Amino acid sequence: MAGSLTWEVADGIAVVTFDLPGEPVNKITQAVKEEFIATFETLGRDPEVNAVAFFSGKRDAFIAGADIEEFVAITTAAEAERLSAGGQAMLERVARFAKPVAVGIHGACLGGGLEFALACHYRVATDHPKTQLGLPEVQLGILPGAGGCQRLPRLIGARAALDMILAGKTERAAKAFRLGIVDELVPPPILRDITVGAARRMAGGWRPRRRRSGGALGWLLDGNPLGRRLVFRAARRQVLATTRGNYPAPLAALEAVEYGLRHGMAEGLKREAQLFGQLAVTDVSRKLVQIFFATTQLKKDFGISNPPKPVEVRRLAIVGAGFMGAGIAGTAVVQAGVDVRMKDADLARVAKGLVAAREILDDRLKRRRITRYEHARLVALLSGDDRYTGFGRAELVIEAVFEDLAVKQQVLREVEAAVSDGAVFASNTSTIPIARIAEVARRAERVIGMHFFSPVARMPLLEVIPSERTAPEVISTAVAFGRRMGKTAVVVRDRPGFWVNRILAPYMNEAGHLLLEGAAIDELDRLMVSWGFPVGPITLLDEVGLDVAEKASGVLHAAFGERLAAAPAFSKLVQDGRLGRKAGRGFYRYGGGRKRGVDPAVSELLGIHPNGGPHAAEIIQRLVLVMLNEAARAVGEGVVRAPRDGDIAAIFGFGFPPFRGGPLRHADDLGAARLVGELERLAERHGGRFTPCDVLVEQARRGSKFYL
Numbered sequence: 261m262a263g264s265l266t267w268e269v270a271d272g273i274a275v276v277t278f279d280l281p282g283e284p285v286n287k288i289t290q291a292v293k294e295e296f297i298a299t300f301e302t303l304g305r306d307p308e309v310n311a312v313a314f315f316s317g318k319r320d321a322f323i324a325g326a327d328i329e330e331f332v333a334i335t336t337a338a339e340a341e342r343l344s345a346g347g348q349a350m351l352e353r354v355a356r357f358a359k360p361v362a363v364g365i366h367g368a369c370l371g372g373g374l375e376f377a378l379a380c381h382y383r384v385a386t387d388h389p390k391t392q393l394g395l396p397e398v399q400l401g402i403l404p405g406a407g408g409c410q411r412l413p414r415l416i417g418a419r420a421a422l423d424m425i426l427a428g429k430t431e432r433a434a435k436a437f438r439l440g441i442v443d444e445l446v447p448p449p450i451l452r453d454i455t456v457g458a459a460r461r462m463a464g465g466w467r468p469r470r471r472r473s474g475g476a477l478g479w480l481l482d483g484n485p486l487g488r489r490l491v492f493r494a495a496r497r498q499v500l501a502t503t504r505g506n507y508p509a510p511l512a513a514l515e516a517v518e519y520g521l522r523h524g525m526a527e528g529l530k531r532e533a534q535l536f537g538q539l540a541v542t543d544v545s546r547k548l549v550q551i552f553f554a555t556t557q558l559k560k561d562f563g564i565s566n567p568p569k570p571v572e573v574r575r576l577a578i579v580g581a582g583f584m585g586a587g588i589a590g591t592a593v594v595q596a597g598v599d600v601r602m603k604d605a606d607l608a609r610v611a612k613g614l615v616a617a618r619e620i621l622d623d624r625l626k627r628r629r630i631t632r633y634e635h636a637r638l639v640a641l642l643s644g645d646d647r648y649t650g651f652g653r654a655e656l657v658i659e660a661v662f663e664d665l666a667v668k669q670q671v672l673r674e675v676e677a678a679v680s681d682g683a684v685f686a687s688n689t690s691t692i693p694i695a696r697i698a699e700v701a702r703r704a705e706r707v708i709g710m711h712f713f714s715p716v717a718r719m720p721l722l723e724v725i726p727s728e729r730t731a732p733e734v735i736s737t738a739v740a741f742g743r744r745m746g747k748t749a750v751v752v753r754d755r756p757g758f759w760v761n762r763i764l765a766p767y768m769n770e771a772g773h774l775l776l777e778g779a780a781i782d783e784l785d786r787l788m789v790s791w792g793f794p795v796g797p798i799t800l801l802d803e804v805g806l807d808v809a810e811k812a813s814g815v816l817h818a819a820f821g822e823r824l825a826a827a828p829a830f831s832k833l834v835q836d837g838r839l840g841r842k843a844g845r846g847f848y849r850y851g852g853g854r855k856r857g858v859d860p861a862v863s864e865l866l867g868i869h870p871n872g873g874p875h876a877a878e879i880i881q882r883l884v885l886v887m888l889n890e891a892a893r894a895v896g897e898g899v900v901r902a903p904r905d906g907d908i909a910a911i912f913g914f915g916f917p918p919f920r921g922g923p924l925r926h927a928d929d930l931g932a933a934r935l936v937g938e939l940e941r942l943a944e945r946h947g948g949r950f951t952p953c954d955v956l957v958e959q960a961r962r963g964s965k966f967y968l
């Protein structure tokens with residue numbers, strides 16, 4: 261195999277380039293590890309070499325970490341521990357290398373890549389947005405196992421290191437510089453010279469002097485054992501609150517850091533490798549790695565075979581300057597840098613939408629994601645009107661008006677009269693089939709669904725819904741533009757509710773049935789949060805808006821009959837003006853931007869007396885199984901093209917617990933035979949909505965699964 265490390269020596273400095281042949285990114289495989297060792301040995305012996313300057317040969321990527329495929333192939337904890345110890349040993353050689361090593365970082369520097377950089381003696385990074393540094397291992401269910409849990413806290417202090425490691429956070433170069441991970445921040449064209457210069461200075465005896473950021477408080481907390489104990493106690497509390505014991509990696513990483521600081525580097529490394537070994541073979545890690553690869557595959561998948569070249573969108577027009585429209589506008593400007601024109605019925609609404617869109621830009625500025633200059637440039641891209649002016653130049657129009665077929669069709673007619681023939685019309689409907697909306701279209705082949713989730717700036721999913729008549733070029737255009745907006749795009753079939761709302765509906769409805777049987781509002785939420793959802797079903801209803809949920813529910817009921825009829829509980833709340841968080845009152849009360857507890861008036865309104873309802877295990881069983889059953893049924897109808905898409909959409913769309921791998925993986929884990937048995941028993945007691953679907957019955961009969 262061709263080597264991945266090459267070097268040339270000039271003026272006493274060996275300039276080493278890492279370029280893994282045939283791969284889009286550099287990753288550290290077993291073979292690469294051996295090559296590193298051999299290379300450093302050779303350079304160590306070479307009397308011509310006084311120092312090393314290390315770079316990546318990839319255009320915009322430094323090192324993406326250890327090869328994930330290699331570690332998932334491992335089946336025993338002992339083997340994984342050896343892998344980690346091997347990585348540590350290699351980096352120990354770099355750290356103890358007799359000649360100084362400077363590293364020039366441009367592009368993603370993640371996991372084992374950052375661990376390598378930390379072992380080097382001087383770090384220079386470019387200030388380019390693609391330069392990101394981080395230890396994302398816990399997001400794969402493991403921990404930084406090549407010395408990262410030891411070197412990072414020693415460099416920047418326990419508090420800042422835990423902040424990064426426990427959340428698997430990736431930081432831009434400027435932040436990494438402020439934290440002290442990077443010694444120098446430079447524009448890309450001078451990276452090489454500055455790094456080589458640093459190597460040369462170190463060869464001449466100069467040593468970087470580092471002062472930890474964080475001031476007196478930082479010293480108090482990091483610089484002495486008592487302060488550190490406080491830091492660890494707070495971090496542990498925080499981890500338990502966010503993971504609820506469902507993810508073992510952050511706690512293990514915390515232990516590796518703490519153990520190392522207490523017992524010294526060598527003991528810390530040993531403990532780190534042991535814990536890495538244990539984590540690497542857990543089911544949670546396997547599930548998280550599957551999600552990583554599924555997401556990576558989706559980045560390249562346009563949802564159709566032989567996708568035509570997408571239309572390049574430079575101008576986006578949006579109809580409806582409400583919460584969704586403004587969210588789409590702000591996100592499109594920030595992420596894709598396109599010109600955005602908003603239209604609504606009157607100028608007051610347009611102005612409100614523009615302000616809301618601008619808030620997304622302001623937030624980015626506040627979090628230093630964009631500069632003042634970029635902010636000013638992006639703000640200028642937003643404009644609006646109460647007529648369709650400017651629509652003639654848009655390549656893509658997204659409508660985000662009220663969820664009502666007649667209203668959406670009217671908008672489509674008006675837009676078609678205002679745009680060019682080639683423009684794409686996308687509806688942000690959450691439930692109404694695109695074919696129905698397109699019935700009134702003159703150019704139905706240019707009509708598609710782009711279903712964003714709320715809040716648009718934060719939710720990572722986009723459902724793209726072509727109708728039978730949508731042209732392939734329109735599909736690739738919608739997917740490509742969704743990606744430019746930073747979304748994971750999943751192409752789904754044009755059935756009512758598509759995928760996400762289709763499988764959420766029975767879950768929400770079941771929560772309504774349980775309420776009427778006496779389950780307490782906050783108890784339902786608490787149970788599902790402990791099962792792994794970010795919020796429970798009742799809070800989710802309040803967030804989505806009860807009026808929106810009622811509309812969606814009406815469409816699904818009409819399409820699928822009694823099985824998806826809304827629980828009687830919800831319409832009473834809508835009639836009472838309880839529309840959820842946006843109205844300041846739903847099941848919960850809201851004030852000052854915060855949730856203020858369950859509103860006792862709701863029980864009275866619904867005529868219910870919370871008495872605990874069914875026991876906890878049954879509540880969870882009913883809520884989960886009704887969703888899995890609907891998901892399996894929708895797969896049978898071809899709503900998603902592959903189980904992978906269904907699982908990723910559920911995880912990214914409404915936070916189905918990632919450690920369970922998604923509803924279809926979870927169904928596989930439980931097994932169809934068990935699911936069918938439990939659903940049948942529930943159907944006997946609670947009615948036909950639990951009747952197991954044909955897909956599960958067939959799987960149970962044949963012993964098959966969603967995933968091979």
Ligand code: 3H9
Binds near residue numbers: 345
């Ligand atoms: C680790 O380091 C453990 C150590 O602490 C201890 C060890 C002892 N491995 O995403 P893209 C593939 S754990 C294997 O489309 P982008 C990816 O699957 C690692 N493969 O590009 C895809 O393959 P294909 C911690 C990897 O520009 C191709 O490269 N590191 C790895 O959008 C292109 O990827 C991470 O978790 C890998 N480490 O984004 C970082 N990385 O072409 C994971 C990438 O066959 N990686 N591939 O479909 C990323 O976050 C992104 O890939 C990155 C580039 C930001 C680097």
